[in-house]
Amino acid sequence: MATRGPRRTAGHGVLLDPEVIAEMRAHLPDVADRTVAAITEEVPSYQDALSGSMGEIIRNAVQLALGGFLSLAGGRRGADPGTPAAPSVEGAYQLGRGEARNGRTTDALLSAYRIGARVAWREMSATAVRSGIPADRLAGFAELVFAYIDELSAASVAGHTDELATSGRVRERLLERLAKDLLDGASTDEVVEAAARAEWPEPKTLTAVIVPEAQARRVRGSLPGVVLQAVDRSDIPDRALLLVPDAHGRERAGLLAALGRGCIAGPPRPWLQVRASYDRALRAHESGLTGDTELHLTQLVLTADPEALADLRARALAPLADLRPAVAEKLTDTLRSWLFHHGRREDVAAELFVHPQTVRYRMNQLRDLYGDRLDDPETVLELTIALSA
The missing domain is CATH 3.30.70 (Alpha-Beta Plaits)
Incomplete structure (x- = not known):
């Protein structure tokens, strides 16, 4: 089954006579007050938001929306975006953006719209019935109420979405700038200021x-x-x-x-x-x-300084430089193992898969080449570093 899209207000003709519209307009402040009171009572997250100056702003917004609706009911809306209902839709869009800036989701706002539709329908339909509006027009009037709320709701959701997307992109750029400042050596004051602009907790x-x-x-x-x-x-x-x-x-x-x-x-x-x-x-x-x-x-x-390591290795192994490559390789392996095993001949022999006597013979060769330097801590340190790489 296809999903029904939002109801639209376009195409509605004149549903109420001018006299009825005038009577409803006269009662708009009272209807707005009752709407705000119902929203405050039934939507907990608006109990604080609708107090004081903010409550007055919302009350005026409700009156604007109701006034726009009455313009529709009187048949005064056309295709021109400058028609009377356009300010109401724009107001709903900005209301959605404001909710996003305040960190609230659209759930509470959409609940407020539903409550507003209920209160407005109850109050305005009573006036319409007293004026003797025919049943078919009353049905059309009800349809228009809820189509109008659909349009306002959709405008607020669009505003909420746009604000999140815009603020999200802006903050992402600020966070990227902060990362750049941290890595590029900006001053502490500059980095702290960048973190504050991005609202990023240090x-x-x-x-x-x-x-x-x-x-x-x-x-x-x-x-x-x-x-x-x-x-x-x-x-x-x-x-x-x-x-x-x-x-x-x-x-x-x-x-x-x-x-x-x-x-x-x-x-x-x-x-x-x-x-x-x-x-x-x-x-x-x-x-x-x-x-x-x-x-x-x-x-x-x-590996922090490859060139320094190469120079150290060349100096440490200089006594082996004139040997045949095969002999130099065997003595280098033996010296490395001897250093790492702290001179334990049996462990060296086990690692190299040779007889302990072979280890003794090779170490004698190394002592002939290095002399007393194999007992010097500085030489041992240089050889250990050189042979670890």
Whole structure:
């Protein structure tokens, strides 16, 4: 069965005589008061909103809507948008926008419209009946009441939707600007001001997370709080950068659980210092690492300066430089194992699948090459770092 669309007021002829319209207009203030009172009583969320100056604004809006309706009932509306009912529809549209700005849904507003239709029909139909309106016109009058409410309701819903879309886009741009300021080294005052403009609550920490573009929406939606997303990052093509608030301590487990394949999470940092979290996540990403950067600290430290590491390795292994490549490789493997196993010959032999005597022989060769330096802590540290990469 087809779904019925909103009832329309177009096409209705003259339903009420001018004298009846004039009598109804004379009672509009009283009808508006009773309508507002009914709404206040039956829609709890409007009990406070309709008090004081706001109540007067709504009361005037009700009178405007009822006046527009009476213009329709008198047959004064045409196709021209400047006809008497147009201000009522525009008022309903703006009312919907106002409800969105106040953080309310359309549920209460649509309930108010239904109550208003009921009160208006009760009051106006009584006047129509007293004036002797024929039954067929009374039926048409009832249809017009509810068609008119349909149009006002639709206008308010459209206004509510448009306001949410507009404010949502504006806030999203403000949040993107905030992320840019955080990453590009803006001053503390500039960043704090940007956060205030975006109505973004300042967290204790932020964690930079690099995710594949295809996963960004899912990851962002699965995390609590307002997650910032930096856009147009040329240093991570085909990747999205998220800045996740307060994902430290016990909350980090929830963040890591939300990540999929190919994601990398930097460390939590005080929110104004999130650039440090991003720098680490970026280096991990460039090194082909994924997951939690806290699990890759050793590798990140060792690869922080590749040229310095290469120079250190060349200097530390200089005594082996003149050996045949095969011999140098065996001695290097033995030296690495000897360092990592703290000189335990049996463990070294087990790792290298050789006899302990072979380990002794090779270590004697290494001592001939290095001399007393193998007992020097600074040399041992350099060799350990050089052979760890």
